Amino acid sequence: MxxxxxxxxxxxxxxxxxxxxxxxxxxxxIFQSIGFHKREKLPSRExxxxxxxxxxxxxxxxxxxxSRVQFSLQLFKKFGSSVLSFEIKNMSKRTSLIVDNRTxxxxxxxxxxxxxxxxxxxxxxxxxxxxxxxxxxxxxxxxLSPRSLLQENDWPPQNPIPEYxxxxxxxxxxxxPMETDENEx
Amino acid sequence: MxxxxxxxxxxxxxxxxxxxxxxxxxxxxIFQSIGFHKREKLPSRExxxxxxxxxxxxxxxxxxxxSRVQFSLQLFKKFGSSVLSFEIKNMSKRTSLIVDNRTxxxxxxxxxxxxxxxxxxxxxxxxxxxxxxxxxxxxxxxxLSPRSLLQENDWPPQNPIPEYxxxxxxxxxxxxPMETDENEx
Numbered sequence: 340m341x342x343x344x345x346x347x348x349x350x351x352x353x354x355x356x357x358x359x360x361x362x363x364x365x366x367x368x369i370f371q372s373i374g375f376h377k378r379e380k381l382p383s384r385e386x387x388x389x390x391x392x393x394x395x396x397x398x399x400x401x402x403x404x405x406s407r408v409q410f411s412l413q414l415f416k417k418f419g420s421s422v423l424s425f426e427i428k429n430m431s432k433r434t435s436l437i438v439d440n441r442t443x444x445x446x447x448x449x450x451x452x453x454x455x456x457x458x459x460x461x462x463x464x465x466x467x468x469x470x471x472x473x474x475x476x477x478x479x480x481x482x483l484s485p486r487s488l489l490q491e492n493d494w495p496p497q498n499p500i501p502e503y504x505x506x507x508x509x510x511x512x513x514x515x516p517m518e519t520d521e522n523e524x
Numbered sequence: 525m526x527x528x529x530x531x532x533x534x535x536x537x538x539x540x541x542x543x544x545x546x547x548x549x550x551x552x553x554i555f556q557s558i559g560f561h562k563r564e565k566l567p568s569r570e571x572x573x574x575x576x577x578x579x580x581x582x583x584x585x586x587x588x589x590x591s592r593v594q595f596s597l598q599l600f601k602k603f604g605s606s607v608l609s610f611e612i613k614n615m616s617k618r619t620s621l622i623v624d625n626r627t628x629x630x631x632x633x634x635x636x637x638x639x640x641x642x643x644x645x646x647x648x649x650x651x652x653x654x655x656x657x658x659x660x661x662x663x664x665x666x667x668l669s670p671r672s673l674l675q676e677n678d679w680p681p682q683n684p685i686p687e688y689x690x691x692x693x694x695x696x697x698x699x700x701p702m703e704t705d706e707n708e709x
Contacts, residue, residue: 383631384615413598415613415631415632416629423631430569444601445659446600
């Protein structure tokens with residue numbers, strides 16, 4: 340049995356692959372608590388939280404400009420579909436979350452396309468879903484990109500993303516508009 | 525300041541009023557752990573779970589036919605709207621959740637209308653949202669109905685629900701099709 344199956348049912352698991360980039364990822368260690376290139380199995384009933392707080396988040400960014408909970412993912416099943424899908428919700432009061440070209444403010448949510456670019460502040464996350472069979476569990480996998488996902492034609496090498504091939508972002512040296520702290524629960 | 529306001533901002537809170545009925549509610553004490561007629565303030569970032577497990581659910585039904593987590597509510601904000609809305613998701617693998625006339629299977633989700641009837645097994649929950657201003661918090665309030673919400677013209681007295689005035693359900697004596705246990709997380 341491969342590690343990509345549910346141990347109880349041997350069903351293939353849906354995998355959400357997240358390729359991340361931040362201009363300050365070296366040497367600041369923003370992603371140091373994220374395990375790259377290893378799949379993690381999670382129950383599909385649970386909300387998956389991303390943010391600064393290691394107490395409440397599944398995946399943390401070690402960066403004071405990130406909100407305690409920046410965004411969350413919910414698993415669900417579309418009507419008429421047999422596979423898992425993801426919904427994303429912006430949990431930050433002060434920082435917008437951009438899904439492809441759509442801007443989400445606090446508590447806005449959208450269903451994620453199977454392949455999409457998530458941005459907040461200087462963070463870029465390319466999310467790609469690989470369908471499985473199991474509805475009970477799914478997997479996540481993180482990949483660290485050595486360069487911006489917005490400026491390069493050749494990332495990921497197999498699947499160029501022409502719509503992201505223009506620089507719309509501030510330079511790495513710029514000051515982020517993100518909060519330094521939030522009075523959040 | 526009334527109890528319906530956010531203590532920090534004095535903003536009015538959105539309230540979700542839930543009128544519940546189950547044919548076996550007396551004398552079985554199915555709803556004994558639910559505080560009726562008192563509003564509870566909750567953070568809008570948190571998922572609200574309903575089910576049998578007191579470890580993971582905000583509101584528990586003391587009934588072995590109920591799943592550990594039967595369904596969940598998520599707060600969100602619609603695009604172009606300034607008020608909170610609710611999304612409901614069926615978290616039970618074996619029992620359908622009916623929202624008005626729509627049947628939700630495991631992990632199906634829908635946005636809740638401002639006023640709607642939720643059913644699963646022999647449970648009936650009339651959910652009515654009262655809009656507030658605060659986005660940080662909301663309130664819940666439970667009311668126990670002495671009789672079925674499906675068969676009575678005069679419940680709630682001020683707001684008859686003609687669309688629910690026909691008996692489509694099994695009698696209180698019938699055996700529920702729900703699971704007696706689930707191997708759920």
